[in-house]
Structures are given as structure tokens and as C-alpha cells.
Amino acid sequence: MDLKGVWRRRHFVGLLATATAAPHAFAQFRVEVTGVGLTQTPIAIPSFRGEGDAPQRISAIVRADLERSGRFRPVETGPGSLDETSRPDMGPLRQAGADALTAGSVTRLADGRWDVRFRLWDVLRTQDLGGESYAVTTGDLRLAAHRISDFIYEKLTGERGVFSTRVAYVTKTGERFNLWVADADGENAQSALASPEPIISPAWSANGGQLAYVSFESRKPVVYVHDVATGRRRLLANFRGSNSAPAWAPDGKTLAVTLSREGGSQLYTIDAAGGEPKRLMQSSGIDTEPVYSGDGRFIYFVSDRGGSPQIYRVSTQGGNVERVTFTGSYNISPCLSPDGRWLAYIARVGGAFKLHVMDLSSGTATAVTDTTADESPSFAPNSRLIVYATRQGGREALMTTTVDGRIKARLAGQSGDIREPDWGPYPR
Structure with missing residues (x-):
């Protein structure tokens, strides 16, 4: 299996302990801005x-x-x-x-x-x-x-800026993985966690004080919650089978996770303090990559219940499932804008993996990049920018793009790659 594909489809095909990345990108980034905006x-x-x-x-x-x-x-x-x-x-x-x-x-x-x-x-x-x-x-x-x-x-x-917010991302140097927290421009990176085993899926809490993530240090995927200020962490989900894809509810009291404790990968919610998870719904397929809507009413997720991976949504209380993506045969990695207007996701188009943005009011989706290996989109808290991982010019990098794709900035290190970005909330 293609190693880049393992990273790209890590949740859908299962969290593989063999997932790898290229060497670590150094903390000091160089900003390259391309494109022209309307106004x-x-x-x-x-x-x-x-x-x-x-x-x-x-x-x-x-x-x-x-x-x-x-x-x-x-x-x-x-x-x-x-x-x-x-x-x-x-x-x-x-x-x-x-x-x-x-x-x-x-x-x-x-x-x-x-x-x-x-x-x-x-x-x-x-x-x-x-x-x-x-x-x-x-x-x-x-x-x-x-x-x-x-x-x-x-x-x-007249809108709030996001420049004093932070982003989290993961790198791998040799056989060592690092979870980093950096300024929104990619500079001033601080290591939050280092491990000889893979770290994936960092997810910020609503108040920016905690990061949930998946670690393989127990030789299987386990979900932890990390306190950013103190560096202390606690175990959140270590049930039988795989524990993966944590996503915080907007109120910070609950997380959605993907567990295989009862067989196939299914969605559960769990109290932020831990405890017994609650299964969200019954499904014969693989359900994974949950993400909450900004108002906390829905969970969007990826499922192959229709024969190929598509994005669906369900009420946080469970119930009827609605399909959201209908164009293309492979749509994964949903991310909702905080204002509820946009859905960002990765679509496979002719063998290329490209970042798309959907206007949720109309259902119209548009590819906003010209790269072919995009991954892990995450909205800025003002809903104006998206950070994502990609490969450009033969190098792995983090990019930001405006929602319309007109302005892009590359946050590139001196060498290596950076992966799994998640844009943190406004500081409180």
C-alpha cells in the first residue's frame, strides 16, 4: 500500500501503525503568498x-x-x-x-x-x-x-482576525513523531509531545486549552487529551480494538470518536472526562472522521454505507442519516466552518486528492486547489481561511487558502514535511 495513501485515508481504511511521513519540517517557516483576491x-x-x-x-x-x-x-x-x-x-x-x-x-x-x-x-x-x-x-x-x-x-x-490563534500539526523525524503547536503563521512551533510511535488526528478543544489526539504507543490507536499549558495528559478512550478520530463538541463537554469495540468502525460520543461511550447509530458499514457543526446540532462523518466513501450527517442525538456529498465516488475528511456556511473536504478526482469547498446552503462544491495530494482541511475560527496539508513542488507542506481559493500561502520548512493540521479557536 502506498504510504502517502495510508496517511490520506488513515481513518477510512483503519489507523495503521505503519503510517509514515517524510522528515520533520523545521520550526521556522517561510511564507509564500500566491493569487489575487477580488477586493x-x-x-x-x-x-x-x-x-x-x-x-x-x-x-x-x-x-x-x-x-x-x-x-x-x-x-x-x-x-x-x-x-x-x-x-x-x-x-x-x-x-x-x-x-x-x-x-x-x-x-x-x-x-x-x-x-x-x-x-x-x-x-x-x-x-x-x-x-x-x-x-x-x-x-x-x-x-x-x-x-x-x-x-x-x-x-x-469589521470581522475578527485570527493571527493570534494557533495551529497544531504532526511531524516525523526518523523514527520519532512530534505533535507541535505553532502560531497561525506556522512560526514559533513548540513541541507538545514526542513519541517513537505514530501520533495522528490532533483536535483542539473549543476553549483552546486542550488537544485530543491518537497515539499508537500502546501498539494500537488510543485517544488521549493533552493539556496545552501544563503538558499533562489523560487517557480518554482505550477500548477493545481501534480508538480513533476524536472531535470536540462546541461546548467542550463531549467528544465524538470512532471505535471498533463492537466490530467495524462506528461512531460514539464520550464525555470529555471519560467514561462509557454512547453509540450514535447502527450501521453495517464503516463510519468515521466525525466533526461537529458549529451550532453543535449535527455530526458530519464519512461512511461507505452507500458503497463508496461519502460524507453524511446525523443529529448529535442520533436518528436519520442524511447524505451530504453526491458528486464523485470518494469524498473524505469533512470540516465545517464555524459560521456554518461551508463544508471543506477532500475529493478524489481522477486519481488526485483535492481540497473542495461546498456552500451548504446551495450544495455547490468547488475545487479550490491545483495540487493533487491534499489532506486534513481545517477552518480558521473566523471561517475565512482553511489550513491543509499537501505536496507542492515535490515537498510536503502546510498551506492556507481563502475559501474561494484565490489567495494561498505556503508555510514551508527548510526540508521534510508537516501533516495533520488543526486550526485552534480564538484565545479565551
């Missing part, structure tokens, strides 16, 4: 005063964040000195094509922390849109930059 706000983000003395270039991080979102286009303004106290001359900025401006400063404090300040301007209306300041440690400079990006995004779009 992009041109924004000037000159270098922050004093940032050259800091280990992180705040303005560069903010520019990359906003460009990756697909909603902004950075504008060069030429030489000049601006910070959060400046009253900018809007004429040259308008001539440069900027609709907005962010200027700021980075200053080292006596206690070793950094004082990061900024201000946002509406260039067209000559309006001060406000600003903030943060006193942060060196390790939190990137977080400060992401918070600036969130402020700008929300002020100019």
Missing part, C-alpha cells in the same frame, strides 16, 4: 521605529499576516520616519495608493521587556482609527505583532 485593501506598513534593535521585525510580521489573509495588499511608501506619535502627511500616502497606514515603535524597557506601540490611520478620511501598546518579553514579540494584525483586520473589515 484587497492597500495598506502602508513602514518599519516600526526601533525594531531593528529587536530580534523580531514587527512590521514584517504584520505585513505577512495581512497579506496571507487575502484581504490586504501591502503598499510601499518609500523612505521616511513614522511612529505611533506621528501625524502623517496623507497626500503622499494617497499618491502611493494606500487606503490605510499603520505606524509604530519598539523600545527596550529597563526590565528587559519590549514596549510595542502602534496606531492605525484611515488615509482616505484622514481619520485616526486608534492603537494599542503592549509590554512583552522577547518570546512574546511575535504574539504582539499578531495582535496588531488582529486589531487592523477587525478595524478595517
